[in-house]
Amino acid sequence: MRTVLVPVAVFITVSVVAGEPASAAPRTGQESLSHVMGGDLPRMRCAVPAIKAGSAGSLRAFHRAMATCADRFWAERFAAAGLPYSSPEVTITSGADSVCGRVSGAGAHYCPEQRAIVIRITRHDLRDPFRMNVAHSVAHEWGHHVQQLTGVLKAHEALYLSASERARTVLSHRLEMQAECYAGVFYSAALKSIGPGIAWDDWLDAVRQAEESEVHGKPRNLAFWQDRGYKGGATGFCNTWTAARAKVG
Template sequence: MRAVLAPVAGLVAVLVAGAVIGGPATAAPRAGQVTLSGVMGGDLPRLRCAVPAITVGSAASLRAFHKAMAACADRFWAERFAAAGLPYSSPEVTITSGADSVCGRLSGAGAHYCPEQRAIVIRITRHDLRDPFRMNVAHSVAHEWGHHVQQLTGVLRAQEALYLPASEQARRVLSHRLEMQAECYAGVFYSSALKSIGPGIAWDDWLDAVRQAEESEVHGKPRNLAFWQDRGYRGGATGFCNTWTAARAKVG
């Protein structure tokens, strides 16, 4: 990502404005700001997506699942941006079982978002083949699409400009705020698409599973990740996803 030089106060304002596509506004937009407020609040139409079954041990079925999830997420966010009268562009999506990608060599498993390329890379692992838990697999797409929304709304650039000069502790908090907003955006998507996904688990049970995951230095405490994902799901609008002014206890 490129650094963006701007006053800190202005950057925070962009982060707050970029958090809102409908739902309760948490700050008044300033002149010249990109704002997504006033859209996607209230009842969302149920999104119908054809998401196929996954067969244990079948890389082809995982690829088909990821492709269907990507098409579903793309349609959802394209409609939300269109309703806001804002431009939307789809990310490049690559599904691979290797370590090399359009973003360079991948470190670790799972899905990755690469801002400069505006690309989502999904890596199929041996664990996925052995235990393709449907909601886990779906979430890899939903969360990374949240980062793409952050890219399109300027949040990633604003966060980077705050991140570069920050102390190690401040960087950790900024990282948590970014990741938890992406979790919340995934929840907003689920509020419309979960039935089509057919997660194979009740929502509250899924949240319990999220809370019991291992803590990540980048992502923060699992209980907070579950909180923001549930907030997006129950709110059904990205206006519920302003992690940037939330108390530190909610993003730790």
């Protein structure tokens, strides 16, 4: 089984990225969500199709199936917490124009104002559509949608103007790593159904070897939070805001 270098290039297209650690854990709906996420989650059965190299149609079908699966998972979690849930708009494109305006680069984007996830199919995706890599585009961005629905992104917007440049960088990492952890929580219920094509430990090794991103932080920490959500199976394991800086750098 080959191990790939995973481009952890999914990100949030929003001006707000930071505040200080103590103030970046607002009392929002994320607490209510955490309270119902303890213990083992029931396994999900999701009909996620195969991907054929060179076929944009098969990639679109895969992303759509992943979106349906993630939407059902989080809708059920929000319902159990007594929180309102609304689905994001999902756009799958090979171009640069989207409901969020013009987007650039590979990977996926979350646009808070439109509550939209935009997934770009690139030439690299077509040449080498590694299943888990492609799946993660959806899982990570849904993590940002959860942050939007629970008020985390809005709270950060209020804190942004007073944050120092250094704090913005560090807490951008906190934001992204919580989305990684939420992706792990989703995987704890749905990974078998997705059929990732790689063992979990091998996937984490691949994440650790990815290129470091100024926005996302160190790959080893991204892997740590994704694994924490996966093994914990609960959003309560995803409090990146009060974690030591060494775990979010």
